[in-house]
Structures are given as structure tokens and as C-alpha cells.
Amino acid sequence: MSERLQQYDHDKSSYERPPQHWMCGWSSCGRPCYGGPDARGRCVAVAECSPVRRGDKWACTRLEARGGFCSPGPMPDGSCSQSIPKCQPVLSLRGKRGVSARWVSAVALGALFFLVPSPQGQKFISPGDISSKHGSLALSCGNCHSVFQEGPTGWFRAAFDPPPKKDDSARCVSCHDLGKNSGRPHSIEPQRISLIQERAGKRKALIGEAKLDARTASAHSLPCSACHSEHRGRHFDLRSMDDRRCQSCHMASFAGFGRDHPDFSTFPYVRRTPLIFDHVSHLGKHFQEGEFKSRAPSECKDCHLPDPSGSYMLSRNFSRTCAACHLGQILGEGRAGAKGVAVFSVPGLDAETLRKEGFDPGRWPRDAEGELTPFMRFLLSGNPAFRRAEEMLKDTDLLDLAKATPEERKAAEELAWSVKEILFDFLGKGHPAMKARMEAALGRRMSDAEAAALSGQMPLGVLRAAQEAWFPRLAAEMARRHAASAGEDGRKAAQKEEEETSRGPSADEAMSAFGGWYLQDFAVYYRPGGHTDTFLRAWLDLSAGAGAQGILDRVLAVLAGPKAPGYCAKCHSIDAAEGVFRVNWAGKQPEVNLHDFNRYKHAPHFSLLDERGCVTCHRLNRRAEYLEAFKGRDPARFVSNFLPMGKKDCASCHATGKARDNCLTCHNYHVGKVAPALVSAPMKMPDSKSNAGP
Amino acid sequence: MSSLSVRRWVHVFSFVSLSSIFLYLYGRYAYSLDRSQFFSGWVLLTAIVFLAAYNVRKKLPFIPLGSSATWLQTHLNVGWLTFLIFAIHLDLRFPTGAFESVLAALYLTVAVSGVFGLCISRIFPRRLSQRGRDSLSGGEEDRRRHGEEVIFERIPVYRRQLREWAEVLVLESAKESASPTIAAFYRDRLHCFFAFPRNFVMHVIGSGRPLHLLMAEFTVVRRYLSDADRATLDKLEQVVRAKNDLDYSYSLQFVLKSWLFVHVPLTYGLLVFAVFHGVLVYAFAGGSR
Numbered sequence: 001m002s003e004r005l006q007q008y009d010h011d012k013s014s015y016e017r018p019p020q021h022w023m024c025g026w027s028s029c030g031r032p033c034y035g036g037p038d039a040r041g042r043c044v045a046v047a048e049c050s051p052v053r054r055g056d057k058w059a060c061t062r063l064e065a066r067g068g069f070c071s072p073g074p075m076p077d078g079s080c081s082q083s084i085p086k087c088q089p090v091l092s093l094r095g096k097r098g099v100s101a102r103w104v105s106a107v108a109l110g111a112l113f114f115l116v117p118s119p120q121g122q123k124f125i126s127p128g129d130i131s132s133k134h135g136s137l138a139l140s141c142g143n144c145h146s147v148f149q150e151g152p153t154g155w156f157r158a159a160f161d162p163p164p165k166k167d168d169s170a171r172c173v174s175c176h177d178l179g180k181n182s183g184r185p186h187s188i189e190p191q192r193i194s195l196i197q198e199r200a201g202k203r204k205a206l207i208g209e210a211k212l213d214a215r216t217a218s219a220h221s222l223p224c225s226a227c228h229s230e231h232r233g234r235h236f237d238l239r240s241m242d243d244r245r246c247q248s249c250h251m252a253s254f255a256g257f258g259r260d261h262p263d264f265s266t267f268p269y270v271r272r273t274p275l276i277f278d279h280v281s282h283l284g285k286h287f288q289e290g291e292f293k294s295r296a297p298s299e300c301k302d303c304h305l306p307d308p309s310g311s312y313m314l315s316r317n318f319s320r321t322c323a324a325c326h327l328g329q330i331l332g333e334g335r336a337g338a339k340g341v342a343v344f345s346v347p348g349l350d351a352e353t354l355r356k357e358g359f360d361p362g363r364w365p366r367d368a369e370g371e372l373t374p375f376m377r378f379l380l381s382g383n384p385a386f387r388r389a390e391e392m393l394k395d396t397d398l399l400d401l402a403k404a405t406p407e408e409r410k411a412a413e414e415l416a417w418s419v420k421e422i423l424f425d426f427l428g429k430g431h432p433a434m435k436a437r438m439e440a441a442l443g444r445r446m447s448d449a450e451a452a453a454l455s456g457q458m459p460l461g462v463l464r465a466a467q468e469a470w471f472p473r474l475a476a477e478m479a480r481r482h483a484a485s486a487g488e489d490g491r492k493a494a495q496k497e498e499e500e501t502s503r504g505p506s507a508d509e510a511m512s513a514f515g516g517w518y519l520q521d522f523a524v525y526y527r528p529g530g531h532t533d534t535f536l537r538a539w540l541d542l543s544a545g546a547g548a549q550g551i552l553d554r555v556l557a558v559l560a561g562p563k564a565p566g567y568c569a570k571c572h573s574i575d576a577a578e579g580v581f582r583v584n585w586a587g588k589q590p591e592v593n594l595h596d597f598n599r600y601k602h603a604p605h606f607s608l609l610d611e612r613g614c615v616t617c618h619r620l621n622r623r624a625e626y627l628e629a630f631k632g633r634d635p636a637r638f639v640s641n642f643l644p645m646g647k648k649d650c651a652s653c654h655a656t657g658k659a660r661d662n663c664l665t666c667h668n669y670h671v672g673k674v675a676p677a678l679v680s681a682p683m684k685m686p687d688s689k690s691n692a693g694p
Numbered sequence: 695m696s697s698l699s700v701r702r703w704v705h706v707f708s709f710v711s712l713s714s715i716f717l718y719l720y721g722r723y724a725y726s727l728d729r730s731q732f733f734s735g736w737v738l739l740t741a742i743v744f745l746a747a748y749n750v751r752k753k754l755p756f757i758p759l760g761s762s763a764t765w766l767q768t769h770l771n772v773g774w775l776t777f778l779i780f781a782i783h784l785d786l787r788f789p790t791g792a793f794e795s796v797l798a799a800l801y802l803t804v805a806v807s808g809v810f811g812l813c814i815s816r817i818f819p820r821r822l823s824q825r826g827r828d829s830l831s832g833g834e835e836d837r838r839r840h841g842e843e844v845i846f847e848r849i850p851v852y853r854r855q856l857r858e859w860a861e862v863l864v865l866e867s868a869k870e871s872a873s874p875t876i877a878a879f880y881r882d883r884l885h886c887f888f889a890f891p892r893n894f895v896m897h898v899i900g901s902g903r904p905l906h907l908l909m910a911e912f913t914v915v916r917r918y919l920s921d922a923d924r925a926t927l928d929k930l931e932q933v934v935r936a937k938n939d940l941d942y943s944y945s946l947q948f949v950l951k952s953w954l955f956v957h958v959p960l961t962y963g964l965l966v967f968a969v970f971h972g973v974l975v976y977a978f979a980g981g982s983r
Binding site for chain 2: 005006016018019023027028029030031032092093096097100101102103104105107108109112123124125126127128129141144145147148154155156158159160163166167168169222223224225226227229231233242244245247248249
């Protein structure tokens with residue numbers, strides 16, 4: 001067989017048109033007609049040729065490919081004698097493909113039209129499981145997506161809405177309370193970002209400023225979904241974030257922590273320690289002295305232990321640390337002067353001169369030579385007459401009134417009676433009188449608990465002993481003075497008052513004696529009862545809270561001085577904050593759910609330390625003037641006992657290919673109080689139906 | 695370096711360049727608070743629309759939009775690129791949601807069918823061309839006889855033609871010879887062989903076993919024939935071989951054309967789902983973009 005199947009001559013081969021949609025129905029039989037169907041798939045074939053007239057005859061024009069001239073030739077009327085039977089045209093492959101494409105498109109659209117609005121539509125369009133922590137929200141897309149309720153047409157509209165209009169963050173923060181700045185960068189107010197950038201100084205260029213500039217940050221609101229991607233599976237960590245998300249604002253890109261991250265400056269020391277403890281002097285001096293050597297701690301963990309979260313190293317309590325050496329100091333052991341602080345006193349007064357000049361200070365101890373204590377000044381400050389007298393006498397020597405003016409002598413007389421009045425008042429009415437005077441001085445109401453702490457539950461016996469020693473006829477003197485100012489009725493009342501006072505106060509049983517109060521010379525002293533002394537702490541808190549310019553500044557000066565009884569301020573620093581002072585009674589205490597920019601967990605690092613232990617990172621700074629910083633009240637002005645840590649301390653491990661070195665390893669994004677999701681549960685008794693028990 | 699090698703290197707360079715540009719832009723986009731999936735999604739959708747436009751381009755040959763060869767090569771480069779974009783867009787994980795799973799499956803089916811089409815369009819034409827050269831040691835005439843390349847649409851015509859030739863041979867044999875052996879052989883074994891395309895799968899996988907089995911039957915029949923009938927049988931054998939080659943062409947060309955029945959229609963389904971996916975993503979983005 002040498003004949004070729006395929007001929008390509010123009011008259012032996014038909015021209016194939018594969019792109020055409022329709023083919024002759026006879027193609028499958030191997031006998032397609034020459035013309036084929038029309039574009040609509042209709043058979044238009046009639047005959048195999050169209051005869052032409054040549055002279056007086058009709059000539060066949062059938063192509064050679066179709067068999068050439070036919071033997072019958074054309075019909076007499078000029079029509080072809082070889083008619084073609086009609087066929088049912090069939091789709092070409094291209095045509096079938098087109099139909100398939102249309103079917104698939106129609107099925108796809110139909111599936112969307114029927115499935116999406118159906119009850120199963122929500123499950124169908126869900127892009128995946130949500131995290132297990134949000135599992136209860138999976139019942140309806142509308143729990144998180146407000147646009148869901150609008151239906152498919154609403155979705156199409158929402159797709160073209162600007163992003164702020166679709167922000168569903170309010171639904172997130174209804175449970176995850178991040179405060180009023182939840183949508184702002186780092187969940188903090190823009191002013192704080194400005195402050196951070198100012199403090200950054202030279203490093204500002206490294207931090208970058210474009211998007212977090214305070215001028216523009218206020219206009220920015222970041223939706224929660226910008227960082228937290230849901231529908232990533234039940235076990236997906238919603239907090240995980242790529243470093244590049246951070247670097248979108250922090251323009252200076254860091255290829256890695258070890259390579260490009262700015263070195264630390266004062267990390268981790270951002271303020272002075274709340275408790276004053278000079279590590280250098282203790283480790284280098286006190287712990288080496290024979291007397292204390294046996295009591296000194298031998299390891300860092302003797303004084304510091306991690307908190308339950310393992311993040312912070314906290315100081316152990318006083319009894320486990322400082323008490324071994326400092327408890328006796330608080331109690332006044334070895335103290336040269338008074339072991340307590342003078343609370344009530346009889347000031348020295350030139351009573352003889354007053355009497356000579358016609359004034360009547362009453363009986364006054366001749367040997368008294370001290371000054372009014374700050375406590376008494378405070379308690380008397382509620383009395384306007386005393387305040388005037390105090391103002392008049394501020395430059396007057398009360399022990400020598402010979403050269404004093406009559407007004408000053410009158411003021412000295414008033415002061416004397418004010419002192420007697422307060423003593424008389426306390427003896428007669430007890431602690432309520434003390435509370436009333438403190439309220440008058442402060443100009444505010446005071447709780448019984450606060451008053452009890454501030455009174456030190458002073459025992460009456462000490463006051464009575466003081467009165468008998470200082471003013472034996474106090475009741476008679478006060479009765480006479482009251483009578484003189486109140487007429488005949490007053491005299492009778494005064495007589496009655498004298499009788500009652502002479503019998504002693506009726507509230508003796510309510511004022512049970514506490515240790516710590518004692519009488520010495522012309523003052524009633526309070527001696528601290530040990531660490532966490534309630535009386536001293538209450539007065540320190542009160543006086544510190546009044547600020548530097550308050551009426552209690554002298555009390556604060558007495559109690560917070562370097563040699564003050566109890567030595568409270570020797571270890572407990574006092575910080576200035578917004579015009580008042582605050583005594584740091586405890587060391588650093590991590591506040592639950594309070595996030596700072598930086599975070600660090602001590603506990604996971606313990607196993608990595610060698611024999612140097614904590615000193616691996618916390619290297620003592622022997623030259624630091626640590627205690628100097630505590631002479632002021634600004635906690636930000638400080639010198640740490642330890643040298644700042646360098647980036648290299650961390651980067652030796654936290655590097656690419658070793659321990660994690662992404663931003664969120666050490667930094668929090670949300671700064672401030674990040675409260676857990678809480679529901680509002682009304683405080684009411686459930687009704688019997690809803691609370692039906694077994 | 696031949697022009698083919700140059701073209702190949704140009705294509706490799708084009709693909710690497712496109713990938714690099716995408717990865718660079720994606721990397722830059724990641725330094726933002728916008729979701730980078732939006733960027734990769736838009737690029738992926740644009741790429742798919744461009745790939746689908748190739749089909750439109752083929753329907754509009756009269757518009758000067760570049761040669762089909764250029765379009766095809768660009769189609770291939772962009773198609774490979776979509777694998778990369780798809781993987782990045784999905785963060786190298788298969789979605790778990792029903793709709794997105796269908797969407798991803800549609801893309802993968804279209805893409806894999808495209809790779810399949812690319813592979814067979816590289817292999818099958820070569821097999822078709824080498825059919826004659828590899829199987830025969832004869833000259834040009836043999837190649838014409840056994841390695842003839844035919845137009846797919848004409849195969850039914852040639853099949854009919856071969857069947858008619860065979861029938862003529864059988865009828866002539868029956869007239870000239872009193873032996874019904876060839877006619878019976880044709881009726882029992884060859885009639886069905888000539889009626890339809892045969893041994894589709896065996897031809898696709900390149901197996902010659904069906905022909906060998908048939909030729910073995912020819913050998914069996916031959917021993918019972920006279921010399922004149924043997925000459926007729928030899929001619930019939932040639933026609934059978936030609937039909938076998940025609941079936942081979944049909945099988946391979948059919949596969950070459952039929953993979954598009956998956957690739958093209960599903961592309962439209964993919965586009966419908968992708969657009970709806972975009973609507974859902976923008977509607978439920980929760981304020982992010």
C-alpha cells in the first residue's frame with residue numbers, strides 16, 4: 001500500500017476549520033459534505049456540486065476530492081444529480097468545549113446562588129475553623145461580622161465600602177477590654193507615643209516615625225483584624241505575628257535581633273528601685289563584717305524569687321531578708337536619742353513673763369523647753385485661733401517673751417490654752433476627739449479604720465500620766481477658762497465638766513492599751529512596734545499623700561528623715577507623683593494583666609546559667625552612687641546598682657537558627673491594662689424557675 | 695547556541711524575573727499593616743484572568759495582539775508563576791473551609807491539567823513524528839506509509855477509506871479465489887477493527903502489543919492460503935498496519951485535544967468562584983484591608 005491517505009492539493013483536500021462550532025453529521029461516518037453546516041448548526045447541504053452552463057450543456061463541477069465529475073452529470077434543468085442527504089450537524093471539539101465551559105460557569109453560579117442563601121450557606125462560605133478559644137462564637141458568622149446579617153446582596157455592597165465602615169473591632173473589645181485607646185497604635189494615647197519618641201532621642205531614626213507620628217496617629221484606627229487572623233484552625237495562635245508587621249511602622253528594618261536591633265541603653269533599669277538597697281555596699285562591706293556575716297545571704301535566691309508567672313524576680317519579705325539585721329534597728333536598739341517619735345509635747349513657754357504682763361496661760365511646766373511636735377501642729381491646725389497664733393509666733397522665741405509684743409504674748413497665751421485644750425479634749429473624749437481634730441485639719445471625712453491607724457490606738461493611761469505630770473489641775477483650769485468665756489450658765493456647766501473630768505473618761509475600756517506609747521519629760525512618744533508598724537505607716541502615707549506643701553510636711557520630715565524612729569525611709573523610697581508623694585512599701589510588684597512594651601521571663605533562663613548565676617546578666621556597678629539618687633523624690637533620676645545589660649547578653653542565644661529572635665519574643669504590642677474577657681453579671685437573686693434545683 | 699536554546703533561556707529568565715518581581719513586591723507589601731494576602735490575591739486573580747485571556751485571544755485572531763506563540767509562552771511563564779503565588783497566598787496550607795477548598799481544588803485541577811497538557815504537548819507530537827522513523831528502517835516511502843501525520847478532523851474519513859480498501863481487497867479475494875478464509879478472517883477479526891478507533895489506551899501508553907497479536911493471527915491464517923491469497927493477505931496486512939497507525943494518531947491527538955476539556959471549562963468556574971471569594975474577603979475583612 002503506497003497510496004497516501006492525506007492529500008494536500010487544493011482540489012484534493014478540503015479545508016478543515018477546527019475552530020468552527022459545527023461539523024457535518026456525516027463526519028463520523030467518514031463522509032462529511034463539502035460545505036458543512038452553517039454557523040447555527042443547520043444542515044445547508046443540497047447537492048455535491050453546482051453545475052455550470054457551458055454552451056448549451058450543463059457541466060459537473062464536483063471536486064476531485066469528492067470523486068471528480070460524476071458520470072450521470074447534471075440534470076437537464078441544471079441541477080446536480082448527486083443530492084446530499086440531510087444530516088444532523090454535530091458540535092466540533094471546540095464547540096463541545098465551549099458548551100462545557102458554559103455549563104461549568106452555570107453550575108458554579110448556580111451552586112453559589114443556591115448554596116449561599118441556604119441554611120448550610122454559612123458553613124459553606126466559612127473559610128475554616130476558628131480558634132478553639134473563640135469556639136463559642138462559631139454558631140453564627142454574625143457574632144463577629146456585622147455585615148453577615150445583611151445577606152448576600154449586603155455582602156456585595158459591603159465589599160465596596162471603605163474599610164472603616166466594616167470595622168468589627170468593637171465586637172472584639174466588647175470582651176477584650178483594651179481601654180479607650182484600643183484602636184490606636186499600641187493601644188495607648190498618641191501623646192505617649194510622642195513622649196517615647198522624644199525620649200528616644202538619637203535612636204528616633206532607628207525607631208522610625210512615619211506612621212506612628214503623633215500628628216497622624218490620632219487619625220489612625222487599627223482594626224483588630226489587621227494583626228489577628230481568625231479562621232486559621234482550632235489550634236492557631238491568634239497572637240502570632242510576623243516581624244514585618246511591626247516594621248511596617250518601625251521603619252528601620254531589622255534583619256535579625258543580633259544584627260540590626262539597636263543596642264540597649266539602660267535596660268532593664270528604667271527607674272530606681274522602690275526599696276532602697278545598696279547591693280554594692282551590702283555585698284562589698286556589710287555582708288563581710290563579722291557581726292553580720294553569719295546572717296548574710298549566700299545566694300541571690302535567698303532574697304529574690306520569681307513570681308508565679310516566672311517573669312519577675314521579686315524580693316522576699318522583710319522577715320526572710322532584712323529582719324535578720326535590721327529589725328532591732330527599727331525597734332530602736334542601740335539608738336542614741338529617743339527610741340520613739342514625739343507625738344504630743346508641751347512646748348517651752350515663758351509663762352512668768354506672760355503672767356507679769358497680765359496674761360493667763362494657767363499652770364505651765366517650768367522646765368518644758370521643746371517645741372510643738374508636727375503631729376500636734378497638725379491636730380491643732382483645725383482651730384482657727386491656733387493657726388493665727390502660730391502665724392504670729394513663727395519668728396518668736398517662746399522661751400523668752402520679755403521682748404515680745406503684746407500681740408505675740410496674746411498669741412502665746414492662745415497657744416498655751418490650745419495645747420491644754422487638746423490634751424483635755426483627748427482625755428475627756430478619747431479617740432473620737434482625735435478623729436474629729438484630724439478631720440477638721442484635713443477638711444474631709446475620715447474612716448474609723450484610718451483614724452484608728454493614725455491614732456495608734458493611743459492608751460489613755462499615757463495621756464493621763466502626761467496630764468498629771470504637766471498640768472495637774474488641768475480640769476479645773478479648763479473649767480475656769482470655759483466659765484470665763486461662757487457666763488453663769490457656763491460656770492455651772494464648767495463645774496459639772498470639771499467633776500466629770502476628774503472622774504476620768506468614760507471610754508477607758510474602748511481604749512485598751514497598746515505597747516509603744518510612753519511618756520518622757522514633756523512629750524508623749526510613740527515607739528515603733530516593729531516592721532510594718534501601722535501607726536508610722538499610716539502617718540507616712542497621710543503626710544506623703546498631702547504633698548510637699550501640705551500642712552503635714554513637717555510630719556513627713558520627722559518620719560521620713562534619715563534618722564527617724566523606725567528608719568522607714570531608710571529602705572522604703574518615696575516617689576513624687578503628680579504633686580504628692582508615695583511611699584513604696586513593697587518592692588516591684590507585677591500588676592496582673594498590665595503589659596509593658598518589654599517583657600522578659602526569668603524562669604526559662606535559669607537552666608542556661610553557668611556558675612556565675614544571676615551575675616551573668618546583672619553585673620554590679622561598683623562605682624554607682626546608688627544612694628545619692630534617693631535623696632530626691634524623682635524615681636526616674638537614678639543610678640542603678642548594676643551595669644546596664646547589653647544586647648549581646650541576649651543575642652548570644654537569641655539569633656537566627658538558635659532561640660527565637662522575633663519582635664514578640666521580648667515586646668508586647670498592646671501596652672497597658674489588658675483585661676481578660678469578663679461578662680456583666682447583674683447582682684440579683686435568680687428567680688425560682690431559672691434556679692430550679694434538684 | 696541554537697535559537698531554541700536561546701529561547702529556552704529567555705523563558706527561564708522571564709520566569710525567574712517575574713517570580714523575583716512578585717517576591718520583592720510581596721516582601722515589601724508584608725511591611726505594612728495591610729494583609730499581604732490581599733496583594734497576593736489580587737496578583738493571583740490578575741494572573742488567572744490573563745491566563746484565561748489566552749483562550750479569548752485564540753478566538754480573536756484578527757486583532758493584532760501578538761503572535762499565538764508569544765501568548766503561549768507567556769501563558770506558560772505566568773502559569774508557572776501562579777503556582778508560586780498560590781502557595782504563598784495560601785501560606786502553604788490547604789484551606790479547611792468548604793468554599794475555599796473547592797476554590798483551591800479548582801485552581802489545582804486547572805493548573806495540574808495545564809502542566810499535563812504542557813507535558814503531552816511536548817511528548818506526543820514527537821511520538822507522532824517519530825512513529826515511522828523509529829519503527830521502520832525503510833526509506834522515505836516507508837515513513838510516508840507508516841509514519842504519516844494526519845489531521846485529526848480527517849481521521850474518520852481516512853478510517854472509512856482504509857475500511858473500504860480492505861473491503862475491496864477481501865471482495866476481490868473472494869471473487870478470484872474459492873477460499874473463504876480471508877473473507878471469514880475479515881468478518882471475524884477485522885471488521886470491528888476497521889469500524890472504530892481501537893486500542894486507545896494501548897496507543898496512548900505506546901504499546902505495540904495489540905498489533906503484534908493481530909499480526910500473529912495473520913501468520914496463522916497465512917499458512918492456510920494459496921499464493922494468490924497470500925498476496926492479498928499481505929496487502930490486507932498493510933492496510934491493517936495503516937489503520938493501526940491511524941488509531942495511534944487518533945489516540946494521541948485525542949488526548950492532546952481533550953485535556954483542554956478540563957483546563958478551559960474549569961477556568962471559568964475558577965473565575966466565578968475567585969470573584970465571589972474576593973467579594974467575601976472584602977465584605978468580611980473586619981476593617982482590615
